[in-house]
Amino acid sequence: MSESVEERPALLTASSVQVSLGDRQLLAQTDLTIGADEAVAVLGPSGSGKTTFLACLAGLRIPTSGSVRLLDRELTEMSSTQRAQVRLDSIGFVFQHADLLPELSPVENVMLPGLLKGGDPDGVRADAEWLIADLGVRTAADTAYLSGGEAQRLALARALITRPSLLLADEPTGALDRATRDEVLEVMFAKIRSEQMAAVIVTHDEQVAASADRTIELATVRSVDAT
């Protein structure tokens, strides 16, 4: 059993985050504090701002008001270049659709963030091959021919190659059938736990939410313990 958030430094603290869109206020001063090995699911009705919240946590979007601290650094006060560096150093992303580059082979897709981070190409390739095998992807020669589940596992490998402290996932199983969803969920949470990463996972899926340590619901902004 891991110790509680209160007993250890937070990896990520979002405080009173709000985004104004004309006369609409998204996120209603949302708060979220997560520890270094905690997985939190973000639920909420369509349009409640889940993707927008994730973008704020990643420094892709600066909230109209509120604060986002990652590894004790305030993202809202950084330049876009500094925020891009924080993302490369510390954050891995998984989206609803794997968004792989079909021009690149599966291994090259996974290598990309590692190379951008300045890794030695031979070392990055070996690590990419290891991650791909570890996540159970049977590497097809052509990225375009991967199944939905394989593509999503590959996207997870791509997110993990930089060994991020924080994994951000937006509907990572939203495009998969139930059986494939269960397989992807299993490898994703196994990795989150074995790598002792923090994760924030936007989802509509109660099964995904139940796999997380905790759930927050936007709109009502209340904390609900997953069972």
Ligand SMILES: Nc1ncnc2c1ncn2[C@@H]1O[C@H](COP(=O)(O)OP(=O)(O)OP(=O)(O)O)[C@@H](O)[C@H]1O
């Ligand atoms: N840059 C923007 N300009 C105008 N409206 C925006 C912008 N970004 C987001 N929105 C609006 O903010 C609202 C919240 O969008 P968001 O994608 O964050 O919701 P969501 O909860 O993730 O929705 P879903 O579950 O359908 O994916 C939507 O009404 C969207 O159209």
